[in-house]
Amino acid sequence: MRLDKLLLINFKNIHQAELTLSEGFNCFVGDNGAGKTNILDAVYYLSMSKSAFTMTDGQSISHGEEFFVVEGSYQTDSERQELVNCSFSRRAGKVLKRNGKEYDRIADHVGAFPVVIISPQDGELITDAADERRKYLNGFLSQLDKTYLKTIMRYNAVLAERNRYLKSASAEEMLLIYDQQLSDLGGKVYEARRAIVERMQPLVAEYYSVLSGDREQVDISYRSELSEAPLSELLLRARQRDVVNQFTTSGVHRDDVVFRIGGYPLRKYGSQGQQKSFLIALKLAQFRLMSEQGGERPILLLDDLFDKLDIGRVEKLLSLVSGEEFGQIIITDCNRERLESTLSSANKCYKLFEVEGGDIKL
């Protein structure tokens, strides 16, 4: 997948921009606060129909404006042209169109324009609570498997209903209906997550070793109560507790993904450099699985390339992603000279843009 043209109107600090991108590396350089990450986020929006960073769509409208528009002209790996247009206005909400036709359900779009982002924010996957790791898996699986997003949305809806019900009542027959639905949906979510983490494990280990040159072994595993018993049974066992607590204490909304280095928790025992290499390895593994399964190479977004990485690791990363199995790459960095000299050794064409106060020029 490659993005040939990108059009932005009132997107965060970028009032208007029209860019023609290279099929290889595209680099955006400029000072802090210039708008580099905002450009990556606009590309992410076109694929996921939401920001990678901000909570609400409204936060992406330029201050004082009423709407934003992001539009991208794509070419698929099989040379098909596609146009995606995503707009959000305070009055009319979000509209997402593919080749001029509006989607009935935005969820139908996710996965058709695969994207993988590597950014300093990934650190939260290690430092934050399990919720952050579940969100990551959900986003990844939603792009990989059309039914997953619908299943997890449905699961969350039933869970919210069951929790609302528990606040005021506890009739056996009602809870049985909720439990039946939750078990069906939760079982599917569990199976999808378990399978993907298992497929990621060897790839993460492989990329980590290439990137870091470390002898330390890293591993990733999925942790869920559902590995011990089916959710229907867990819900039944937890019934009394749920009624007392007035919320659902068992299910895939409690699951986690565990990261380890040398057999110990990465968060406690990994150095900053090891953690960063691990996160990049994780994202490259995601890229590889998405491209194998979907048959389309995702667009790779590398935000703040040099963040917490020494030049040697950056060079390794760039030489990795210069390979044929990677396609178009969009990079941001604050130091033009550093980026240019590093890229000259990578073997892929590139285009460099300067960003300043929301203006972008070649």
Ligand SMILES: Nc1ncnc2c1ncn2[C@@H]1O[C@H](COP(=O)(O)OP(=O)(O)O)[C@@H](O)[C@H]1O
């Ligand atoms: N909705 C918005 N309207 C106008 N400016 C915004 C909006 N959201 C963020 N910004 C501005 O965008 C700038 C940050 O841009 P960013 O892309 O993160 O910079 P960087 O080049 O460092 O990656 C900040 O100056 C911030 O105030």
Ligand SMILES: [Mg+2]
């Ligand atoms: Mg930035």
